[in-house]
Amino acid sequence: MPEGHHLHRLAAALDEAFAGTTPEVSSPQGRFTGGAALLDGHPVVEAFAAGKHLFVEFAGAAYLHVHLGLIGQFDITPLVAPDTVPPAVGAVRVRLRNEGYVADLRGATLCETATAGDVEQVLGRLGPDPLRPGVDPAPAWARIAKSPRTIADLLMDQSVLAGVGNVYRSETLFRHRVDPFRPGREIRRATFDAIWRDLLLLMPIGVRLGQIVTMADQVEDVLGEGVDTSLVPPLGGTVSAWRRGVVGGAVERRYYVYKRQGEPCLVCGSRIRTAVVAGRNLFWCGRCQRRR
DNA sequence: CCTCTATGGCGAA
DNA sequence: TCGCCCTAGAGGC
Structure with a gap:
């Protein structure tokens, strides 16, 4: 959770x-x-x-x-x-x-x-938290850009980025087709920027819905319902509204790769793989996520 | 009853 | 890298 x-x-x-x-x-x-x-x-x-x-x-x-x-x-x-x-x-x-x-x-x-x-x-x-308004991602980039550790490892390190966990890790790496085992120092600046921007979009949606949503069609639906993804705190609204989820009703729980090991990749059809990285189960597509 | 799992993180070795 | 801490729920026998 x-x-x-x-x-x-x-x-x-x-x-x-x-x-x-x-x-x-x-x-x-x-x-x-x-x-x-x-x-x-x-x-x-x-x-x-x-x-x-x-x-x-x-x-x-x-x-x-x-x-x-x-x-x-x-x-x-x-x-x-x-x-x-x-x-x-x-x-x-x-x-x-x-x-x-x-x-x-x-x-x-x-x-x-x-x-x-x-x-x-x-x-x-703590490293920069994407949910903190106005936060500067530069310290995260500085750590990643000089690190020999894999990007999958770095994304789970709370002193690099605060708040990202095992689902956002696997899902954002897939969304950007990034090889999870690529060392931080080989990640391109543009790739990091894209991942950071993605977290700025996805995590506020997670706050609003009380649920992690990463699949493009679901993200579109949420945005189409006018969920404000820019304003984080103060959030306003009543506690019961928070419990329900502002958009009303839970979004179907499905992901690109998280917990889908052995199932076909939704983009290329090859089997989703899993391995323990930074003490947790990482999920990725070995074909889509290469050389980035 | 038991074992396993879970969107974390720590300290010992 | 491993074991361990926290708790609840699911599934197996």
Whole structure:
């Protein structure tokens, strides 16, 4: 679930639900009792995301710093009435609750309180995040252009580009017919620019829909429905709208190469291949993605 | 019951 | 490169 689009969407929804309120903070599971006690009773200033990191600022106390990892979830539920609070189901590490919403965090790989200095340190470790308005891709290009590591490896390195994960990696490399095993220093500037521009298009769509969409026909459909892909935060809208997806209803989940190993390439028909790169399953077409 | 998988990332070796 | 952390759901026996 969580690549950068997911965290930015989540941050927007948390901001919508909790900013300006003073939620009760608890740890039903008991593994974040101290942190919850520190944050409880302090107003939420804002929630924001950087790459795959999520921060919630509590005035006069600290930041809540969350990384969902591979399997984490932070579910926001609108309360039908203020006193109809659902019981915590499963391993809820953190629960935020105000008059209108309950948000439950489960399975996060990281959940801690952080100072402003800690937050700065995390932000400083991250490469440019395509979902941050006005961000400069130059540092990412500088790293890639001099690296002997493969482009597939580099795209997953959060200090090179923040927020790109395993689906966007395979899919953007396919969209631009780039050989995933090409060293960064052999990637042409024009190719990097095209990939970056593509992320600027695809990731906001992911934020808007709560889903990764990469296939050209689906991207066209989304754009045809007038989804604003330029404006990232502030996102506006209600939390329930976010949960539904602004365009209404999920887009059919299909990709060019992701998880399609052994199936025919939709462009050339050759079998989609897979291999573990940077610890994750990479998918690509060995015929379409050559020499770029 | 068990094993496997998942859109991450860390530290040990 | 490997093992491990986090959790839930699917599938096999």
